[in-house]
Amino acid sequence: MTLQLAPPKSPDKIRVLCTKCRVPFREKIRNVREGTQVQCPNCNRLITFSTDSADLGVQRAFTEVRRIKNGLMLSIHRSSDDDGL
């Protein structure tokens, strides 16, 4: 494991929308996973990340994380192609 080789452009945070106060905040990607809880910094609502959640903000956060992770995979596998563009 060589952690120093992490891609420099990869974001480590995503925007999570609090569905109670409608104010988005930034949360670390590693915290957005099944079973973790974060607190909205604006209204202090406890948000539980679960794929079963009916919370639209939670679902969007999962979608965003998935997209970023897929993008990272692609950029790692195609790093030589990216330089050509």
Ligand SMILES: [Zn+2]
């Ligand atoms: Zn809130």
